[in-house]
Amino acid sequence: MKLRTYLQGTALALVAALPAYAQDSTVTVVLSEELDILDPCESSRSNVGRVVLQNITETMTELDPDEGLMPRLATEWEDMGDGTWRFHLREGVKFHDGSALDAEDVAHTLVRIKSEDIVCEIGAKFFGGIDLTTEVVDDTTIDITADPAQPILPLLMSTVTITPAEAPLDGHMEEPMGTGPYVFDEYRRGQDITLSSNPDYWGETPEVTGATYVFRTDSAVRAAMVQTGEADIAPNIALQDATNPDTDFSYSNSETVYTRLDTTMAPLDDVRVRQALNHAVDREAFIGTILADGTELATGMTPPSTIGYNKDLQPYAYDPDKAKALIEEAKADGVPVDTEITVVGRINNFANVLETMEALTSMWREVGFNVDLQMVEVAEWLEHYSKPFPEDRGPEMVQAMHDNANGDPVFSMYFKYASEGLQSGVQDPKLDDMIAEATAATGDERAEDWSEVFSYIHEQAFDVMLFHMVGFSRVNERLDFTPSIKTNSELQLEQISFN
Amino acid sequence: MVERSPAPAATRTKEGPGALRTALSLLWADKLACAAVIFLVIVTLCAIFGPMFLEEITSKPNLRGRNAPPFDLSKGWMFILGGDQLGRPLLARIIVAAQNTMVVAAGAVVASMIIGSALGLIAGYSRGRAGQIIPRLADVIMSFPSLLLAVIVLYMLEPAVGNLVIVLAITRIPIYLRTTRAEVLEIRERMFVQAARVMGASTKRIVFRHILPVVLPTLTTIATLDFAFVMLAESSLSFLGIGIQPPEITWGLMVSQGRPYLTSAWWLCFWPGLAIILTTLSLNLLSNWLRVVLDPQQRWRLEMGGKKNA
Amino acid sequence: MKQFLGKRAVASAVSLLGLVVLVFFLSRLTGDPTDLYLPVDASVESREQFRELHGLNDPLVMQFVNYLGDLVRFDFGESIRRNEPAIDAVLRGFSWTLTLAVITMGLVTVCAITFGALAAFNVGGRFDRFATFVSLIGASAPDFWIAIVAIVLFSVNLGWLPTSGTGTVWHWVLPVAVLFIRPFGLILQVVRGSMISALQSAYVKTARAKGVGNRPIIFVHALRNAMLPVITVIGDQAAALLNGAVVVETIFGFPGVGKLMIDSILQRDFTVILAAIMVTAFAIFLMNILIDIAYAILDPRIRY
Secondary structure (H helix, E strand, C coil): CCHHHHHHHHHHHHHHHHHHHHCCCEEEEEECCCCCCCCHHHCCCHHHHHHHECCCECECEEEECCCEEEECCEEEEEEEECCEEEEEECCCCECCCCCECCHHHHHHHHHHCCCCCCCCHHHHHHCCCCEEEEEEEECCEEEEEEECCCCCHHHHHHHCECCCCCCCCCCCCCCCCCCCCEEEEEEECCCEEEEEECCCCCCCCCCCCEEEEEECCCHHHHHHHHHHCCCCEEEEECHHHCCCCCCEEEEEEEEEEEEEECCCCCCCCCHHHHHHHHHCCCHHHHECCCECCCCEECCCCCCCCCCCCCCCCCCCCCCHHHHHHHHHHHHHCCCCCCCCEEEEEECCCCCCHHHHHHHHHHHHHHCCCCEEEEEECHHHHHHHHCCCCCCCCCCEEEEEEEECCCCCCHHHHHHHHCCCCCCCCCCCHHHHHHHHHHHHCCHHHHHHHHHHHHHHHHHHCCEEEEEEEEEEEEECCCEECCCCHHHHCCCCHHHCEEC | CCCCCCHHHHHHHCCCHHHHHHHHHHHHHCHHHHHHHHHHHHHHHHHHHHHHHHHHHHCCCCHHHCCCCCCCHHHCHHHCCCECCCCCEHHHHHHHHHHHHHHHHHHHHHHHHHHHHHHHHHHHHCCCHHHHHHHHHHHHHHHCCHHHHHHHHHHHCCCCHHHHHHHHHHHHHHHHHHHHHHHHHHHCCCHHHHHHHHCCCCHHHHHHHHHHHHHHHHHHHHHHHHHHHHHHHHHHHHHHCCCCCCCCCCHHHHHHHHHHHCCCCCHHHHHHHHHHHHHHHHHHHHHHHHHHHCCCCCCHHHHCCCCCCC | CHHHHHHHHHHHHHHHHHHHHHHHHHHHCCCCCHHHHCCCCCCHHHHHHHHHHCCCCCCHHHHHHHHHHHHHCCCCCECCCCCCEHHHHHHHHHHHHHHHHHHHHHHHHHHHHHHHHHHHHCCCCHHHHHHHHHHHHHHHCCHHHHHHHHHHHHHHHCCCCCCCCCCCCHHHHHHHHHHHHHHHHHHHHHHHHHHHHHHHCHHHHHHHHCCCCCHHHHHHHHHHHHHHHHHHHHHHHHHHHHCCCHHHHHHHCCCCHHHHHHHHHHHCCHHHHHHHHHHHHHHHHHHHHHHHHHHHHHCCCCCC
């Protein structure tokens, strides 16, 4: 086995491969899964988003991780009260078919994402239970009303990809079309997708003149392709394949790993038991071993860049003795601490999930919990994770990974913690009120309210919060591109330039 | 055709204490087969006793000592093959995993071989309806993707060892069924079978005394190779998330868990992979040896002391 | 022969129908695709809409009758996941897989028969031991292991071949080579085994006694007799490839039917699963008929 030697020898191969591509101003991106669908209204899925979002179709607003909410197709917006917001559209923007972008297109898009005959992911994910009505004021001005009122409607609009008024309401678009800097050329199914630059783009002309997307499931192959020069960017490779500091970047990827506790079931209904579960976990031991260096300990469901994230909270310290003491205390009060608790893990959820779950399970056993690990594939996992929960279940802890790159906890909190939330294991009227209050608040008050929510959840140990994850990308040295927290859900070609 | 009946050899081995000695000396004559038997005995012992003694060490992760390289004795001899992705000694894991691996592989291979060859004998020998219907059954099983079967069985039942054996056994039935049938189709037309029939031998006697012995060598060849196939199939099921799941371990699961580390810590999937290869190799050498021993026309090679290879 | 073919066609059609019934009902026992398709945060109404849209709320028997009704008109249904008819996706994948299978099995057949027969000619000899050893290691090494090592070696380090994908002839070399190894080992062993038996059989001996000392003639005689189990095993291996060389397709990014089938099974895209099974089953049934005809040609005593 001289693999190591082979790998070292590859630096040469890389250098040799470079000149052949250096003149080329198109890039090849190697994605981890084939796209089953290319409709822009599905672009909240990370695999679709990486191709479509802001490349082919654009959104009204755009969230910048550092700068906050920025204009894109809308130049400005104002709150008209009663849940209505007025958006002013950029002038002179054209769709790829040559027609001009106007307010009608926006209105149509909002109808389309909620269409019962498509069931788009954007509609289902961000606008579930929200009624949207629009009023076209003039060609470039539109009023959007949400019921119930959404104080963060402009932020929500950063998820909606604007498609022309001709887009069908009863089915998916055959070919994605929008206003973006790149035009969709061809999808040779199973092989590749090609885009080329849009000569009529309203913004600056990007350096990259075209892109090809290919699909490889295996991380080692994706890494090898960038190494040999067959591809330029592999947005997502595994920790163990990120071996070359010159080409491999780590970035916080907005995913948070945690274990959801079913707090309605004994013994998980006892706060001491939940705290003991938290104290039993040696979180530091995972980092730099089975999880990448740079992984952060989490104290809340959303990435630290989200508004209201409570930076004062400290992760539960690794303290097996304290955990044992808490268990004893609970036991003395008659809490059935010996009940078998099932730990449900999701197979292939992230790299090394199996190792992570095995290690967690043995840590819990170490302090005396009677836990049993079950790793299941996604369909079965969902039955445990989402309501309605199985009738005949025992106490369960479900491992999950949650992604919120949208900057506001509202995309997470109701679902994960409210009594009626689909994935919530909590039944706590006080928390329900807190979440409702924060959801309706604006400005600084909003940040403060969310901060309190984070702190209450942490105190009550409603779950075993674990890690904010990092991802790895390999980027060919001929490109000037640094992956960021958004690389998980989009890959804007116009941000790439050549060295 | 001179009947290549195994009867003489079989009776000879039944002759009492001398028989064992004869068998051992015949085995000694073929050094490779000898090594194979020793290896298989070790694997069997590991499978029976391993979990009893080593369960404890293999379930304690030590994250800070993960992927320890092999041939380093500073952590104790259990780490001679290195540590796995959770810092557990690979050698101990391989020994403990032998049990599940052997149960799954042997269970699936034996079950599919018995069922498959029985159906194949019927299908090949019968000139009636069974001869038409049974091969179509094989067609259906062959076209039913094993993965779908695995998802169905393991989704509705638990991903336990027993259910895995069922899934793998069903998917392997067609190969024995079809091979047996093909051979029987030809054998039943041979002179000695026709002669036996004319002399009034019962169907049962013809099938078991005359036809089965001729088919058996081919079936054994396939079965020994199938051992590897089943272990690897189990590995890919685990990889796809529908096979055996930790804390249970098998060699196949270890191979699939070590896969992401192929380029950074090769030993994770190399050793369990080697265990699979060596087991298959040993079984095959053993079956080749048996074939020679049971064949009066070839047995002389071994009786000559294996010095000459004609 | 005509009668045989007629009977077989009818029997195969019945088997195919049985397969469809089996797969249709069994696959639906593995859960509802709705939750897999929609994000976990999707509202209850969205889920309900999705079920309604794809007819998942109808009673199972109704769904089956509708499906059969469409099937009679050669309509295999729309894929839930993909924005296209299920049969389009399947045929596209199948054409790749078929090419891969034909090339691989062609090479395997030629190589395995040649080397297996040579090994059997001198049992226990150096060549025999070598061939046995190599073929066994090949047959029991994990294919993904071979695939990744091959990529690292031939593409990354030596730069001789592309890592993966499709496009040129060179793209086919690694997938075919990796797929070649296991059936080669298995078939070589079977050829060797049956040849040993055949070479000892009475008529070869008679031929020798009669003075047909010419080795090739004996060889051909014996080979012909040894072919029945060999063809069966070749068929079995080819069927396994037609069902999709999942690991190889996955690693090399080859858009075959195996990868499609796995994705569809894991995503519960029932129409695609069914269409894929029907297409591959059709190919496998056809192959099995050809194999049975081959038996009869190789050995005129065999009648059905």
